[in-house]
Amino acid sequence: MSEPVYQVLVVEDDPHLAAGVVENLRAEGFRVDTVSDGRRAVEWFDTHHCDLIVLDAMLPGLDGFAVCRTLRERGTKTPVLFLTALGEATDRIRGLEAGGDDYLAKPFHLQEFLLRVRAILRRWEWYRASARTAGSDVLKFAGNEVDFRAFRGRSWNGEEQELTEKEAMILKVLAEKPGEIVSREDLLEKVWGYDVFPSTRTVDNFILKLRKRFERDPANPVHFLTVWGVGYRFIPEPAP
């Protein structure tokens, strides 16, 4: 089976940099579109879709963080790689909180950029492939139900839940190994990649969100258990 041809959208206002990124992505076999400002990037999604967005943070009009947030609010799950001159840890966190998947500070190494692009697409492909597999596209546990393909669920009290792609991916990783301990590092590696976050505490925040959605008593969880100092264990049907 031949490798799929991925569509990438490059949002960069500097024409030279945009041209360099586009040329290299095309040389690697990607289909690439480019827009030069934030508002047009959001409008682009009205009529197009893609597998990855390479997004500059400092854009005229609507900045990259706002673009990412707007797309996430509209339900666009497409992974985002921030490419920006803002390299401080706080900026990285800002980008990832806005819904970004990875962050590369300018100036960057071409090979590292290409590796990160491929890593994001690989993680995304893993999620999509495993969500496509019959029987594993829907997770049911203790009255909760999660549709991994639609990023939607229904909790034990009948409340509809709209999951972010990160919540869905974390749940997917945990659900693949029910009852087993999954370390925070494993979750980071599978869901974000290696060195994106300054702290594994970020995973904890996502686990808290999952507990709020699916636990009867989030303060005393029975499905998403913390294994102190190691990681998490997912128990679909706890023993009474």
Added chain:
Amino acid sequence: MKRTRLFQITVLLLVVVAAVQVGYWLYDQHVRGVEKTAALTRLYDQQAAAARALLDGGAPLQRVQETFPDLAVNAQKVELAPEHRAALLAEQQHRLTQYQWEGGFFLFALCACIGVIFAALRAETRVLNEQEQFLALVSHQFKTPLASLQLSVETMNLRQLPPERSRALLERMLSDLTRMETMVGQILDSSRLSHGRWDLKREPVLLDATVNRVVSQYLERAQTDHIAIESQVPADLRVLADPIAVDVVVRNILENALAAVAPVGGGTVTLAARAQGEEVELAVRDSGIGFRPDDQPQLFRKFSRLNAGAGSSYYGTGLGLYIVQRLMQLTGGRVSASSEGLGRGAEFRLTWPMAGTQAESHA
């Protein structure tokens, strides 16, 4: 820097403590003066009472007068001698006046010190914050052409490119280097302007010589970007300004116009000057990306970058027009900009006071 700051804050605290001490000393002296006068008055009252008792007991008037020399004693009444009362009041008044003047002066001097040190500390904090912000913005502005340069170099290193592609990449790299060089110049100019280190003269400057010299330096770049530059400046027009400032202003305005025309694939830039009463106006018109009328106030702001959309992009430093406005303000001129909208070009008008005779003029 931290040690200096610590020292300044310590001195400020010491001066504040000294001021409080002087204030307390003034208050204390005032209270003590009043108390001392009251004690003396009480003592004289007691003496008067004793003298009265002696007189009432039948003591001879002369003896009582000798025993209490500070009192005025006669058969009808006993009281403090008027010269002693006057001396007592005069001494109290003298002390109080002395304390008020000396203490007041010290207090004033100390408060002035506090004010000066506090203002200096505040000014220093503001300058430090501005410098930090400036540095952050400057480094950000540099990272984009640097990233583009690195990407081009690594692309050539990673891939086998046909000669025409390599040439195109080399041209892009040269353009990025020019961009960075322009940035360095603009950052230095902007820094000099911000810190008031530009010793601006006011002398007659021959406008057409400056415009022609600047235009000639940009002809090659304009040709590459398919831009025609037309200059219509009468030969005898002289403006009253700083010659270097006029050069920098024209250069930045032309740079801005070229950057606006290049993204639309080429066009024209026209520089036309004319006398208008006591002033000279240089209008620089371009057929470039233009700007939204709403964006007009942002044009001259430091580090503001506008994007016109429609496939165009502006990759300046965000300093050029700021420098133009500051220099025009400082040399008694003004600048304004207008555009009919995105994609419809723009016009920048530079206005200087007209200068005197040709004999004095400089190019």
